[in-house]
Amino acid sequence: MPDIKAIQAELRAGKVDGWLFYDHHHRDPIAGRVLGLGSNGLSTRRWFYFIPAKGEPRKLVHRIEQGALDSLAGKKLVYGSWEELHKLLSKLLVGSKKIAMQYSPENNIPYIGLVDAGTIELIRKLKKKVVSSADLVQKFEASWTPEQLESHLEAGKIVDRVTREAFQRAASFVRDGKPLSEFELQQWMVEQFRASGLEPDPPIVAVQPNNGNPHYEPTADSARPIRAGDLLLLDVFTKFKRPGSVFYDITWMGYLGERVPDSYAKIFRIVRQARDRAAEFVIESVAKGRLIHGWEVDRVARETIRKAGYGKYFVHRTGHSIGQEVHGNGANMDGLETRDDRKIVPRTCFSIEPGIYLPEFGVRSEVNVYVGEKEARVTGAVQEEILPLLA
Numbered sequence: 001m002p003d004i005k006a007i008q009a010e011l012r013a014g015k016v017d018g019w020l021f022y023d024h025h026h027r028d029p030i031a032g033r034v035l036g037l038g039s040n041g042l043s044t045r046r047w048f049y050f051i052p053a054k055g056e057p058r059k060l061v062h063r064i065e066q067g068a069l070d071s072l073a074g075k076k077l078v079y080g081s082w083e084e085l086h087k088l089l090s091k092l093l094v095g096s097k098k099i100a101m102q103y104s105p106e107n108n109i110p111y112i113g114l115v116d117a118g119t120i121e122l123i124r125k126l127k128k129k130v131v132s133s134a135d136l137v138q139k140f141e142a143s144w145t146p147e148q149l150e151s152h153l154e155a156g157k158i159v160d161r162v163t164r165e166a167f168q169r170a171a172s173f174v175r176d177g178k179p180l181s182e183f184e185l186q187q188w189m190v191e192q193f194r195a196s197g198l199e200p201d202p203p204i205v206a207v208q209p210n211n212g213n214p215h216y217e218p219t220a221d222s223a224r225p226i227r228a229g230d231l232l233l234l235d236v237f238t239k240f241k242r243p244g245s246v247f248y249d250i251t252w253m254g255y256l257g258e259r260v261p262d263s264y265a266k267i268f269r270i271v272r273q274a275r276d277r278a279a280e281f282v283i284e285s286v287a288k289g290r291l292i293h294g295w296e297v298d299r300v301a302r303e304t305i306r307k308a309g310y311g312k313y314f315v316h317r318t319g320h321s322i323g324q325e326v327h328g329n330g331a332n333m334d335g336l337e338t339r340d341d342r343k344i345v346p347r348t349c350f351s352i353e354p355g356i357y358l359p360e361f362g363v364r365s366e367v368n369v370y371v372g373e374k375e376a377r378v379t380g381a382v383q384e385e386i387l388p389l390l391a
Contacts (some may be wrong), residue, residue, distance in 0.1 A: 004073065016098045024117055027116075033324070041248055045062030060078075061076065137329050155239050159250060163234055181223040181224065183205070187222075189205070198240055199239055205234055213357070214362070227256065231254075232255070234253075235251040246322060246328075258390050273304055274318075277301065277304050285376075287376075298334050313358055321350050328349075
């Protein structure tokens, strides 16, 4: 059940008259999570649930699926025809002018822009002003419970261990002259996760030049062999299978040799500096009680790489929100792909993962940062240099 009183307090603080939830065929997972509906059950007809800033919630459901919102408090309105829907929507929203929905102006934040344009037009036709629910979503969907934080930390211990063992496995195969492909190492990691109760999300396993592609995915047919002299990138992200669990997401680099070549080490130092400066910016800002936005964190990391002369090779945002999906619904550390002007709020987590992607090879280093009420911290191990795996 949603915390109606807390949502109403937030609406009043933001001078918004209400939060309107709408779904059809489970297109809006945010609505399901905030309202505690999940993604089970039929949703073949449109439903609406309105939480006003003051007063009792109201719901509008189709006659065929009248029980769709029975778990939620509030007066029920039932429609059958589209004419009834339009008429009852006006009744549902009576007394309100400014309404929050899962909408993002110009779709600037695609994670939030889930309501279709036609439905937005319909609400505006009723002379309502539609505003983004982005900040509400951060507070009531992207913010973690203590149990979720614990699941993140617990998963992190397993991920860190499996990542170390994967590097060791790659080194062992190379020493023994045994063949091992990116795909084979990936599938071995998947099996380790499955055996530990984690979701078997396939990690990114990439040697050069594949690690120059930020979202490279090895397949059985296309994977490259892992050999001596290779720079190996492991981007590992998973969570427990338990309901409500949240992701842990890291990227580490290893070199299949005794000494990391200077060309690799140089790029890693720049990426590491960008990562650390961005993390320190968050940690210091939270400690001082200074509000910051996602785009500001991105700017710190990006400027570091730009000054080193590699700005055009940093082709993605600095980080993403982490939640029940690996790419969550909170603020992203992004001033490139979008200008994410959402405030970084307590009890949220995100990645900081700058990278430099050259034609010959790519380097990325990723940590997770959790923001508490008065402090922020990196939640797992931090890589300081590329690991020389045959040393």
